[in-house]
Amino acid sequence: MNWRALLLLTLSLAGCLNLDQPRVTPEYRQLKNRAAIVVLVDPQPRLNRIALQPTRSTHGKAALAGWDPAAAIVPYLAGRLRGMGMTVVPLDYQPADYAAVYASSQAYANPPQIHPALRTLAAAQQVDMLVMVYRQVDRDFVGASIENLVGYGFVQHEGGGANAYAAVRLEALAVDTGAVIGFSDGLQQSPLPADAWQDSFASDGEVPIAGAAAPDFVAALTTALQAAVLTAAQETGLSH
Numbered sequence: 001m002n003w004r005a006l007l008l009l010t011l012s013l014a015g016c017l018n019l020d021q022p023r024v025t026p027e028y029r030q031l032k033n034r035a036a037i038v039v040l041v042d043p044q045p046r047l048n049r050i051a052l053q054p055t056r057s058t059h060g061k062a063a064l065a066g067w068d069p070a071a072a073i074v075p076y077l078a079g080r081l082r083g084m085g086m087t088v089v090p091l092d093y094q095p096a097d098y099a100a101v102y103a104s105s106q107a108y109a110n111p112p113q114i115h116p117a118l119r120t121l122a123a124a125q126q127v128d129m130l131v132m133v134y135r136q137v138d139r140d141f142v143g144a145s146i147e148n149l150v151g152y153g154f155v156q157h158e159g160g161g162a163n164a165y166a167a168v169r170l171e172a173l174a175v176d177t178g179a180v181i182g183f184s185d186g187l188q189q190s191p192l193p194a195d196a197w198q199d200s201f202a203s204d205g206e207v208p209i210a211g212a213a214a215p216d217f218v219a220a221l222t223t224a225l226q227a228a229v230l231t232a233a234q235e236t237g238l239s240h
Contacts, residue, residue, distance in 0.1 A: 021183065021235070022181055022182050023182050023235070023236060023237035024129075024172050024181050024182040024236060024237035024238055025237065029084055029086060030085070032128035032174070032176075033085060033086045033087055033128065034086070034087050034089050034126060034127050034129070035087070035088055035127065035129040035130070035131050036088070036089045036090070036091035036122055036129075036130055037073075037074050037077055037078060037081075037088065037091070037131050037132075037133070038091060038093060038132040038133070039069060039070045039073050039074060039095070039132075039133045040098055040101055040109070040132060040133065040134050040135075041069050041073075041133060041134065041135045041151055041152060041168060041225075042069075042151050043069060044062060044063065044064070044067075045062045045064055045067065045152055045164075045217075045221055046059065046060070046061055046062070046151060046152070046153030046154070047059070047060040047061060047153060047154055047201050047207055048147075048149065048153065048154065048156070049156050049201065049202040050140065050143060050147055050155060050156070050157045050158065051158045052158050052159075054145070054147060057145075058203055058204050059204060060203040060204050060206060061153075061205075061206050062153065062154065062201075062207055062208075062209050062217070063206055063207065063209065063210075064209045064214060064217055064218065064221075065214040066215070066218055067214075067217075067218055067221070069152075069225065070095075072221070072222045072226065073225060073226070076226045076229065077133070077233065080230065080233050080238065080239035080240075081131065081238060081239070083239065083240060084239065084240070086129075086238075091121065091125065091127065093118075093121060097117075098117070098118065100113045101114045102135075107135070107148070107150050107151075108136075109134035109135060109136075109169065111171060111173075111180075115173060115178055116178075118130055118132075118173075119175050119178060122175045123175055127175050128174070128175055128176070129172055129174060129175060129181070130171075130172070131170065131171075131172055131173075131238065132172075132173065133168055133169070133229060133232075134168065134171065135150060135152070135168060135169075136151070136167040136168050136185050136186075136187075137149070137150050137151075137167060138167045141167075141187050141189070142155050142157070143155070143157040143160065149165055149167055150167070151166075151168075152164075152165060152166040152168070152221065152224065152225055152228075153165065153221075154192065154197075154201070154220075154221070156201070156202075161194065161197075162192040162197035163189045163191050163220070163224075164189065164190045164192060164217070164220035164221040164223065164224040165187075165188070165189045165224055166186070166187070166188050166189075166221075166224040166225040166228035166229075167185070167186075167187050167228065168185065168186050168225070168228045168229060168232060169183060169184070169185050170183065170184055170185075170186065170229060170236055171183040172236055172237075172238060182236035183236060184231075184232045184233075184236045185235075186227070186228035186229055186230070186231035186232030186235075187228060188224045188225075188227035188228040188231065189224055190220045190221070190223040190224040190227070192216065192217065192220050193216050196213065196216055196217065
């Protein structure tokens with residue numbers, strides 16, 4: 001094998017042929033197929049009421065009964081990874097121990113802050129690849145406002161309906177080298193029932209959502225999050 005072929009093979013295994021947005025290659029998945037999933041999105045959904053005048057918009061959080069973001073994401077993503085021939089290894093971790101991922105920003109994640117600690121944890125369980133899900137930030141992709149939507153939650157635009165939304169980043173990290181071998185963003189939305197949004201949700205504080213209304217919110221949020229994760233996983237080379 002000449003040096004050019006060797007270089008191409010090395011880049012392919014590292015998933016780095018596309019320097020702007022690397023993808024995990026089939027060759028890498030075949031050789032390094034033990035993956036663990038880490039979910040570091042916020043534990044609570046956000047509640048955004050977008051007014052025609054931005055100064056009147058509100059951005060709170062929901063105390064949503066029965067909600068667990070890891071329960072919505074991990075089994076679904078694990079199924080996608082297994083469908084690509086990977087072995088999914090359970091990883092015992094507490095998201096609160098990795099809160100430093102958001103320490104430098106009110107919105108964007110800073111994954112290198114926590115890579116070393118997670119790699120040490122994963123290596124102890126002979127994990128080849130960490131598949132991590134963080135919150136992402138994007139300009140209002142549900143409506144047409146100039147505001148940002150952060151992470152995941154619910155958004156209602158003045159004069160319009162309400163939706164669950166999800167903005168996530170999925171990142172694949174090689175445990176042995178610390179290289180980011182794939183990443184992509186996923187943006188999705190899912191409508192809420194027409195009468196689901198209440199005036200009391202327009203708050204900058206924490207709003208409880210419980211009782212008979214909660215299952216509709218959980219279902220819409222699960223749909224949006226799973227669709228966003230699927231989009232990101234497909235672009236990262238980790239799902240069909």
